[in-house]
């Protein structure tokens with residue numbers, strides 16, 4: 161099969177012919193239909209985070225089940241599925257106490273003694289996020305997929321695999337935004353736009369989108385933001401305090417910068433909660449004014465929208481089908497696997513809400 165190989169930071173991915181192993185007893189081969197390009201992959205290409213090489217990146221996809229291992233009961237060939245990096249074992253302490261997205265994943269990962277899932281030129285190729293979606297096929301554990309209704313378009317479904325689940329879930333699962341709340345979302349790329357839409361569904365009264373790119377702010381307005389702040393020419397903290405009359409109930413950081421995490425905290429009212437979604441470069445620290453702790457503000461992270469993806473994703477699909485979650489509007493460009501480096505360039509240049517790589 162064709163796959164995009166990651167060779168290390170600051171190098172383009174190359175399209176190669178890669179061998180895929182047979183599924184183990186609880187594994188599944190999914191034929192990739194569409195893969196979104198999320199900024200988390202770009203962090204590895206840019207060298208902000210590091211990963212084994214060679215590897216196949218990509219972690220936001222939907223497809224059709226092709227082959228199942230002998231013990232798989234959850235799906236059968238032909239089923240439409242979304243893949244999720246939050247593969248869960250269902251047995252560990254985190255899984256058993258309501259945090260399956262924080263699973264230790266030991267029981268659902270091949271050990272070093274087992275054959276690699278992918279090989280290229282006789283060497284093993286690392287799987288990224290338990291998925292590796294920049295490939296024509298994916299070899300995944302059955303607990304990394306959710307079966308979905310077949311009338312759901314697979315390109316829109318792909319976005320749910322990471323960006324939508326992360327942004328929407330941060331609002332409804334992690335922060336539990338209440339109707340009537342004031343919300344500010346820092347960074348309205350793919351993940352931030354999903355947080356805007358989650359805030360709308362949750363009944364937020366004010367949804368303030370903050371970005372430095374004019375076209376992103378226009379898209380955020382189209383998808384539900386009630387106010388926008390251009391951070392390239394305004395101080396977003398001051399603007400949010402002015403708009404809300406004292407600070408937002410909830411802020412979300414969907415960029416991954418020290419500066420904007422600190423701004424998200426400072427833009428809160430007393431007792432407000434800042435939820436950080438963006439991935440900061442490895443080792444980066446954030447600073448808050450110690451005295452402001454007296455204001456009982458909360459600074460928390462959100463991993464993959466604190467999802468229970470087999471419950472959440474079918475709900476997001478129903479919202480989409482009802483017109484309450486706009487996904488087609490988030491797809492700026494449809495491209496091919498060969499265009500993955502161009503998709504990274506366009507994301508960096510701020511030209512796209514999301515690019516989706518389409519497979520036959």
Ligand SMILES: NC(=O)c1ccc[n+]([C@@H]2O[C@H](COP(=O)([O-])OP(=O)(O)OC[C@H]3O[C@@H](n4cnc5c(N)ncnc54)[C@H](O)[C@@H]3O)[C@@H](O)[C@H]2O)c1
Pocket residue numbers: 197198199200201203322323326346347348349350351352370371372373376391414415416417420436437438439440462463464465507510512513
């Ligand atoms: N926590 C998780 O589980 C999780 C999951 C997925 C993605 N992420 C992370 O979320 C972040 C966003 O991902 P994405 O795919 O939406 O990226 P993206 O590139 O599509 O969006 C980022 C947005 O931030 C804007 N921006 C950049 N600098 C800014 C500034 N100083 N002030 C205001 N806006 C600014 C950009 O214009 C862009 O619109 C990334 O760091 C990604 O790695 C985290």
Ligand SMILES: [Zn+2]
Pocket residue numbers: 198199200201219220322323
């Ligand atoms: Zn992602």
Ligand SMILES: [Zn+2]
Pocket residue numbers: 248249250251252253254255256260263264265
């Ligand atoms: Zn577990």
